[in-house]
Amino acid sequence: MNSGKTVTIIGAGIAGLSAAVFLTEKGFKVTLIESSPKAGGRAYSFYDNERKMFFDNGQHILAGWYENTFEYLRLTDSLNYVNFQRSLEVNFINKKKEIFKLKCTEDKPPMNLVMGLLKYKALNIVDKIYLKKITALSDGNAEKFRKYKNARELLKGLKQTKNLITYFWEPLILATFNTSPENVSPELFVNVMKTGFSESGNSNLVIPSADLNKLLTDNAMKYFTEKNVTFKTSEKVVSIDITDRVNFVTLESGEKINSDIYISAVPFFSFRKLFDERVYSENNFKAEKMKASGIISVHIFLKEDMPDEMIPENSLGMTGLIGTTVQWIFIRNRRHLSLVISGADGAGLNEETPERIFEICKRDLNETIRNFEKAEIEGYKVIKEKRATFIPDRDSENYRPQQKTKYENLFIAGDWTDTGLPATIESAVKSSKIISNIIIN
Ligand SMILES: Cc1cc2nc3c(=O)[nH]c(=O)nc-3n(C[C@H](O)[C@H](O)[C@H](O)COP(=O)(O)OP(=O)(O)OC[C@H]3O[C@@H](n4cnc5c(N)ncnc54)[C@H](O)[C@@H]3O)c2cc1C
Structure with a gap:
């Protein structure tokens, strides 16, 4: 030993x-x-003298x-600083302020996902017909997808509908790869799908309950x-x-x-x-x-507690936005929202001023969250990480x-x-x- x-x-x-x-x-x-x-x-917290609190450099x-990771957390006695979902559950809100819940069932993967998507009200009957094609991804045989240039082409090849792409694939890919589907190698995408949907519990989200430090x-x-x-x-x-x-x-x-x-x-x-x-x-x-991809986090502080009707339904405080620049909202408390913009370079925001980024966030929240326009904003903080991740396109595989x-x-x-x-x-x-x-x- x-x-x-x-x-x-x-x-x-x-x-x-x-x-x-x-x-x-x-x-x-x-x-x-x-x-x-x-x-x-690239994963740390820092003390902000102005707001007198700790911020993570990004959610x-x-x-x-x-x-x-769980083994590392166990060995350092830190496993109690994360909360586990029982099954993958995320709510999404679109610009019509409609809320849709995606909740995987407790079936064996990949049926847990298929069943969850079948019940997902953002999808219509035609979308659901094409759903069964995604079971082709779960055997993890990336070879058969080699003919596609990127994950977007692969999804097209699997006849995934516009709705499926907008309400499921794009949020999933942005969250996992920090870039849009055309920048993702199909082999890597298939590998992640296989990993995420090979065993029960793998796709469940796990959110830190303490700061990153x-x-x-x-x-x-x-x-x-x-x-x-x-x-x-x-x-x-x-x-x-x-x-x-x-x-x-x-x-x-x-x-x-x-x-x-x-x-x-x-x-x-x-x-x-x-x-x-x-x-x-x-x-x-x-x-x-290798090419870098950025992530921008924006913290918004309200003068008064958010009323109940404004708080989007959520699991572990997290809600996805559809059709906006901001992709995720995390409710820290009733006066503190933290927003995530993944693939910030793709959205052209890496070089934007904090003021402009805040305006974009405010616009997105007004368009999606009920009565948000009535909330008085007391302050905000923008944190940019320009080199958060690398772009996992097919070329990147030759550089790793x-x-x-x-x-x-x-x-x-x-x-x-x-x-x-x-x-x-x-x-x-x-x-x-x-x-x-x-x-x-
Ligand atoms: C805003 C943001 C959000 C993210 N969100 C997620 C997420 O939701 N889920 C997820 O799993 N991942 C996420 N990531 C990615 C994750 O943080 C990184 O993948 C991970 O932290 C990388 O760890 P690393 O040890 O490989 O590299 P790094 O964290 O970059 O560590 C490398 C270290 O080496 C040091 N170093 C460099 N050169 C030298 C030198 N010459 N001598 C000595 N030291 C040196 C650096 O200072 C640094 O401390 C996110 C990243 C960011 C920035």
């Missing part, structure tokens, strides 16, 4: 944190190095199929203290010295760190800088070719490296590595799990 071997992990996002925990559990002596002053990477939703990092810090993990913050790795194996890494301060094993857990947009030209091209790394490299002591972790999943917390943690399994075995 106690291998006594030393491991250096570069980057303390959720991939680096989970790699540190999984390997510490197996008796490795871990040093984790993070360039910023804190852990968490994070997990799902029942995040098995590796509490959920992902605070308890990990306690764990590191207890288990003697060395965690260096504000220390950037500037290079990895490689001959036929990794010899050491160099920090910006000039310090050299030496260990038996090294794991890069930096995002795709920082990876190129770790290597010299020779190593990068010899390994055919292509991280710099495997976790194992040709050097026996170098591994690559991160949501963008080849996990068969889109850029998610689960992809990040899965990459670490793959690495820890390889190292242990």
Whole structure:
């Protein structure tokens, strides 16, 4: 069990944190190095002096199929900071202010989804006739969908109607892949559908009940203290010295760190800088070719409590909007709504001013939420994350490296590595799990 071997992990996002925990559990002596002053990477909370409260950098939703993430949460004693749905349940509101509930049944997948969609009142009889075609997705055989260029073409090939696409596929794809269906590789799409609808409970949504620091990092810090993990913050790795194996890494301060094993857990947009030209091209790394996709979160604060008739029906405080720029509303409390705009670059909003983004949100809420125009808004906060995820188009599959490299002591972790999943917390943690399994075995 106690291998006594030393491991250096570069980057303390959720991939680096989970790699540190999984390997510490197996008796490795871990040093984790993070360039910023804190852990968490692209999933963190920060204190806002103006509003005197913590904000997450963006609402994070997990799902029942995040098995590796749940293992990390269990090991860091944080599993009690998430709420699980009993079955997938989401309400949607359109611009006619009509509310439609999509609720999967407790049947065996994929029938749970088919039955849920059959009862979904946003769909008409013709839509429902074409529903049965989606069972073709659930065997996960991506090969037969290779002829399609992207998920939108695949859905067309399966004769999915406009209504089905508007009221089901587009919200699902935007939420999962953070981009629209034409930017999603059909193979990745089929893999996610298979994962989500292969076992009971997999498609259920899981929503954090605490802020992201509490959920992902605070308890990990306690764990590191207890288990003697060395965690260096504000220390950037500037290079990895490689001959036929990794010899050491160099920090910006000039310090050299030496260990038996090294794991890069930096995002795709920082990876190129770790290597010299020779190593990068010899390994055919292509991280710099990946395209980023943004997410914008907008918090709206009301002067008075929302009246009951204004609160959209919801499960776990979450409601989807149809036909608007804002896709999701999360009700934090009766005076605080948090809104999500996924694929913000696609919506052309990455470079917009907070004032303009707020106006768009207000317009969307007026158009969808009953009596919203009567509510007095006391303030708002816009949080932009321009590089939240990568665009998972077909090209991206050629740029995602495997976790194992040709050097026996170098591994690559991160949501963008080849996990068969889109850029998610689960992809990040899965990459670490793959690495820890390889190292242990
Ligand atoms: C607004 C927003 C909403 C999201 N919503 C969801 C969601 O609902 N569900 C979901 O599953 N996922 C969601 N995601 C995606 C999820 O946050 C990411 O997939 C995940 O956090 C990526 O983790 P990572 O460890 O792979 O990378 P990162 O979090 O990017 O971590 C990499 C770390 O490496 C550090 N680093 C970089 N270079 C160096 C260096 N040279 N030396 C030392 N350290 C370095 C960075 O500072 C960073 O801390 C969302 C992301 C955002 C931004």
